[in-house]
Amino acid sequence: MASGVKPRVKVPKSASAGDVITIKTLISHKMESGQRKDDDGNVIPRSIINRFTVDFNGQNVIDVTLEPAISTNPYFEFDSQVPEAGEFTFTWYDDDGDVYTETKAIAIG
Amino acid sequence: MKRASSLAFGLACLASAVHAQDTESKLVINDDIDITTVAEAPAHAENLSEIYSGWAFRSPETMALQMDDFDNPGMIFVDQALDAYNTVEGSAGKSCQSCHGDDAEGLVGARAVYPKWNANAGEVWTMEMAINGCRTERMGAEPWGYTSGNMVNMTALISSVSRGMPVNVSFEGPEHDTWLQGKELYYTRTGQLELSCANCHEDNYDMMIRADHLSQGQINGFPTYRLKNAKLNAVHSRFKGCIRDTRAETYSPGSPEFVALELYVASRGNGLSVEGPSVRN
Numbered sequence: 335m336a337s338g339v340k341p342r343v344k345v346p347k348s349a350s351a352g353d354v355i356t357i358k359t360l361i362s363h364k365m366e367s368g369q370r371k372d373d374d375g376n377v378i379p380r381s382i383i384n385r386f387t388v389d390f391n392g393q394n395v396i397d398v399t400l401e402p403a404i405s406t407n408p409y410f411e412f413d414s415q416v417p418e419a420g421e422f423t424f425t426w427y428d429d430d431g432d433v434y435t436e437t438k439a440i441a442i443g
Numbered sequence: 444m445k446r447a448s449s450l451a452f453g454l455a456c457l458a459s460a461v462h463a464q465d466t467e468s469k470l471v472i473n474d475d476i477d478i479t480t481v482a483e484a485p486a487h488a489e490n491l492s493e494i495y496s497g498w499a500f501r502s503p504e505t506m507a508l509q510m511d512d513f514d515n516p517g518m519i520f521v522d523q524a525l526d527a528y529n530t531v532e533g534s535a536g537k538s539c540q541s542c543h544g545d546d547a548e549g550l551v552g553a554r555a556v557y558p559k560w561n562a563n564a565g566e567v568w569t570m571e572m573a574i575n576g577c578r579t580e581r582m583g584a585e586p587w588g589y590t591s592g593n594m595v596n597m598t599a600l601i602s603s604v605s606r607g608m609p610v611n612v613s614f615e616g617p618e619h620d621t622w623l624q625g626k627e628l629y630y631t632r633t634g635q636l637e638l639s640c641a642n643c644h645e646d647n648y649d650m651m652i653r654a655d656h657l658s659q660g661q662i663n664g665f666p667t668y669r670l671k672n673a674k675l676n677a678v679h680s681r682f683k684g685c686i687r688d689t690r691a692e693t694y695s696p697g698s699p700e701f702v703a704l705e706l707y708v709a710s711r712g713n714g715l716s717v718e719g720p721s722v723r724n
Binding site for chain 1: 513514516519522523673
């Protein structure tokens with residue numbers, strides 16, 4: 335696992351059915367592009383988050399492909415409709431095969 | 444003549460147009476912590492009538508970043524510091540948490556009174572010196588570099604738990620000589636440009652210095668996350684940058700001169716809130 339990776343997510347605790355809510359996500363990750371060289375001139379291997387998905391009760395909300403030019407600590411903010419109470423599942427896929435997940439429940443009321 | 448007077452008029456407009464410091468907006472972090480960004484100047488800041496946090500001089504977008512911990516990129520480093528805080532290091536088998544409790548609760552209020560006289564050492568200690576004092580004396584661990592990543596992150600953690608509390612640095616006790624030394628440094632012109640701190644931050648704050656909007660140079664928001672370098676910056680790094688910009692050879696971070704200057708500058712902000720980690724450009 336790449337070092338210092340920590341996902342964080344902000345979802346309102348509750349909403350009215352059918353509401354559109356704003357979700358903020360951030361994962362601390364160095365997002366090494368693979369273009370840089372170290373002091374000895376060797377290429378620093380690429381190590382990035384390459385995919386980010388969010389599901390709500392099993393239904394996909396967004397699915398993002400990340401490219402090497404995205405800077406360190408990638409941040410996503412997006413809107414989602416909440417038809418019912420349930421759980422958001424956030425998943426980040428690392429180049430080295432690691433998968434980081436985070437879940438947040440939201441209530442109706 | 445006519446041309447000269449219209450030029451003078453133009454300059455006068457320009458000068459007033461940059462009076463853009465925002466004294467209307469209120470800074471409330473997480474809808475919870477009220478931050479004082481404008482206050483009456485303390486009596487010992489005799490050339491100022493009001494003191495302003497650097498936050499008031501920034502653009503609305505930058506100001507907004509500080510209103511929510513999720514949006515404040517400095518808080519990423521606070522999280523990293525919390526991991527270090529809970530990590531046992533050194534020969535004594537202790538972590539910071541062993542003495543200071545969970546989530547730095549034992550350090551609430553510390554940021555507001557530092558730099559502070561340390562009676563055992565017989566000198567003024569900054570937060571960084573206190574952290575290294577703990578590491579070497581109590582933990583038996585290696586000291587951190589004065590402006591190293593670990594160090595500045597830890598100062599951000601300690602500052603974050605005191606946010607909203609008024610800065611209240613004392614300067615009339617045994618630390619008074621150091622404070623006077625800091626005051627002298629503040630008013631001493633340095634470098635090829637022959638600028639003192641006061642020339643920009645006291646005489647000309649709220650004016651533009653080329654593309655930069657000059658603040659009062661208050662340090663209540665340190666360490667600051669700067670958008671220009673995407674990391675936390677320690678107050679001594681800022682001092683060094685400022686003195687370098689006067690084209691002088693600078694003192695080193697952690698030097699007695701900078702400790703004295705930090706004490707003096709911090710005392711000029713008595714009454715503002717602890718704000719770090721703040722977001723600046």
